[in-house]
Amino acid sequence: MKELGPYKFNSSIQFSDFLLIIATACHTKISNLPITSMKWKFDRPGNAGKKGLANKTASDVMIKSLVDRKRDYIFSIYMPPPTLVKKELPWIKDENDAPLPDFEYNVNNATSSSVKSIRHQIVAIDTASNDDLNELLEHYPIDNHPLFPGKHIFRNETGFFGIASSGCCQGKRQCDN
Incomplete structure (x- = not known):
């Protein structure tokens, strides 16, 4: 299990912004998060049960619970690892130091094929x-x-x-x- 954080946010945060914070912390995209499997629980008391965090309604309940607490505002989010993101291939740009790939191409041959x-x-x-x-x-x-x-x-x-x-x-x- 990997621990990340802590992260701060205010009580008026939207669910999409909350997911963006989690996705950024996990170095992934929101679409790769296992949202339906996400759960949260307060760190204190230690025997507090995990509650679902699969949609905006569950997020609103979590934030309302935080607002109603007098102390111990810290909670943890539990979820399986997000799906892996394949690293995108880098675009070859003029400012890259890498040489362009070699391939046989002749503009004259390409344009003269109709002839x-x-x-x-x-x-x-x-x-x-x-x-x-x-x-x-x-x-x-x-x-x-x-x-x-x-x-x-x-x-x-x-x-x-x-x-x-x-x-x-x-x-x-x-x-x-």
């Missing part, structure tokens, strides 16, 4: 994917599956797939007899 014929585009794709296709053909040689002699076959849980030398995958869900 090229379809045949030229197909040849360019075949050339670019030739190494990957050869690797696939080596990994799945001809006659690698007894149901499909003379073919390069890839199989997964959805079916059988024939890899043609042109690079196209032709899916078959079942064996054709």
